[in-house]
Amino acid sequence: MSLLKHTSTIAGFTLLSRIFGFVRDIMLARVLGAGLAGDAYQLAFTLPNTFRRLFAEGAFSVAFVPMYSRKLAGEGGEEDAARFADDVLSVFIWVLLGFSALAMIAMPIIVLGLAGEYQSVPGKFELSVFLSRVTFPYLFFISLVAMLSGLLNARSRFAPGAIAPVLFNLVLISGIIAGYSWRGDSGDDRYVVYALSAAVSLSGFVQFLYLWWAVRRAGLKLSIKKPKLTPEVKQLGMVILPATFGAGIYQISQFVDTFFATSLPQGSLTLLKMADRLNQMPLGIVGIALGTAILPMLSRHIQSDDKAKAQNLQSDAFEMATLLTLPAAAALAICAPAFVNAFFVGGKFKPEDGVIMSYITMALVAGLPAYVIVKILNPGFFARSDTKTPVYTALISLIFNIILNVWVVRSYGIVGLAGATACSATLNCLLLYAVLHKRGWFHFTAQLGNRIFRQLIATAAMSAALWWMMGILLPNFSSDILTRVSSLILLVGGGMAIYFAVGYLVGALDKDRVNRLLRRSGPATGEA
Template structure:
């Protein structure tokens, strides 16, 4: 029940964040479209955002949270954990400052390495360098946010870390609106991306202030002292280095994809990033929520020698992930033209842009279940302080991804690139499971396999309905705003009802768990009524 509770808390706030993020992307598409300024901004945002996912929320979190959790569970408890956190912060903050300063100095080299083709378009390379320098301070602030979030997550306080991205999206929406009015009738999109890039760094500061307040409110006090490489800090560093690669195959692939996308026609990078935002909706809500909730709980079970509970926890997470991502992937693949047309097409975002974005989305979501399941399988290694194995699987998947890109990009363009990303994520997922299974740390039970098979049955019925509905509803998605809303409501509502109705009837959903939740809710309501 605690996994469901914590996952629901994170997922609930993440849904709100994704809604704001969706509004942000719709505004961005219509205000900028897929052109020179849009590509320059997407590249500038990709740099700090990918480093954030790779180091701060990826390697650092999976290394720091288990170590901090073990400190809390040790003999000295709070005192030992507080010393460890202070030591890490005192070293971490200077590393971040140094790395950020160095990156901003050598930014022209970094941009050239990722997008040398931008030099062939007058002004595009220079604009990309400038915007990248403006956005990069975001990495400093958001890395500190990741540490503060880790402190709270280890204490099962998941809400503040899930609320922070909401603040991020609100600030960026403000940047887009401010840039739009600053541009006025000039038609110069640089005003928009200047304001938006500044908003990126400002959002990092806003999130840091909020998380610092949340940590203090939780009764924790952090101190920045003279940096000192204690044995524990050195151990954390030794875990972070391989974990950076092992936990970040998706983020590393983003750099690879960016490199290939910048060699394609102008607007390709913008369309890829926009399509990935749609893909990130269920990935963020389900994958991040489950991955964040499972790591500290899994670490405690393993630390206490409860191997059976650890296996049960991962099985529960796996079942929940497939329950939600299988229908999400199928629905996004089938309904991508509807979503893109209804939400994004308009302003500077043309119908042709929408058609390409829909095709990219279809290719990306083929790997959606794998993206999420990797976030469940990786903690099985990190909670046992095994960071080497994910490195090996990530390296194999990255090589596989590059080889695929070399073959498909020249033949199928940006859509082929998206398909290669999905295939490499699936390959990485399979490798991780094979190793976990062979070591006896996690394996498919007959019950789990049966449940997933029934989920596939429900997904098939839902897909058939959506395919039929898309055949006659497509014209309505480009009509007036009220018609679009009504058509999308019918489409989404029909798909959800069909999936869960069929899923419940065939046993894809755990009926006993639902009945227990309903019974618990009824008891809670009764108790509240009696108190009143």
């Protein structure tokens, strides 16, 4: 199947998940606001979620999927692939249990390292430790979900893995509703975060059950045997260790940002995480979808030593990424006050919190194109089993991020912290491309540059229109619900119409390339 078809499948379900996630965050902001309980929950949510992205969806996926894909394409075919999967599962499950148990025991030390300043607020540190222990089992289940998704992705079955996050958000929404009802008129926000934290772990279990059913439905059978470190499992482990760092600069930066954010005034961590949710909307829909779709396809091209198809595949992915992320970044930066006021401000979330969150969002989305492009460049290394290079680039970017944080947080607070994250992601992107280009694995062509230039023209036209519309519509986003919704529809619809109209006129996307991508096979992707 084509890259566009794979990406559309993942992106469609991811969009559905992001919509439910957006509803979840709106409810959470209005029910909890930016206070003690909100900060404690955000820290408890960040810990397993960041480890999930770092290990399960990051290092494990980029290491396991290419190896499993090569087994499927090799002489042993299904039999070798099934044996490899069983061996990995039999070791992986005990590693997960051991890591989760140790982390829960050591949770006071972990929270102290990340949020030592919480000790200065009565009850905040203790609540953070308790909630983190409640949420951490989520990592165990979601890591198994990542493996099951990898089995299906290697067979070009992307839908189940993309549907799982929808279940996650539905369970969390139920948790917010349950916690709100439990709190009642008491005003004690702890009831909300107790229920919500339990819902996090429950959501992991629900996703695991669904993926297990999907794997069995696809005709695959997994069995847990006596753990055995076979040569293939050892090789996987050797790839995972450096890939943990190389694939997870954004996630590692989350820990760095969390550390600095917890040293700032109360509510800063909550506002940062809420703003990042807006940033994650296009990142998840475009970046994760493209990265997930490209890895097994790129691995097959490299396995068959077809350099031309590998180059075309990454070039197509790059073009699709910029087509969507350039306007998304510009629109979010210009319209941040509108989105924040329309959706988040209300209940316990105050207008002054909305102002700060808007500035944080503007700073974060400056790095949005880089966040997405990294998802496309990293597979170029991982598909070749090269995990050392991303480690080096990630280390340089992370050190840069820490130094920048030390300098900007004192002067610009939480907004400066968000800007530093965007800068470090951009640096990582540039370093990755420079190495790929130098090794002849991927190069930026004149045709691709010309296409992106035309996309920038369309983005500039859209930005000018949005800036003018914001000047007229901004007061409406603090009005009644009907006025907010109608103004948002006008703003978003107008921006999209202008971008795609101008993009069509100036040729921001090659129409022939779209047709090639839509076909089941063709020169753009080389899929048979």
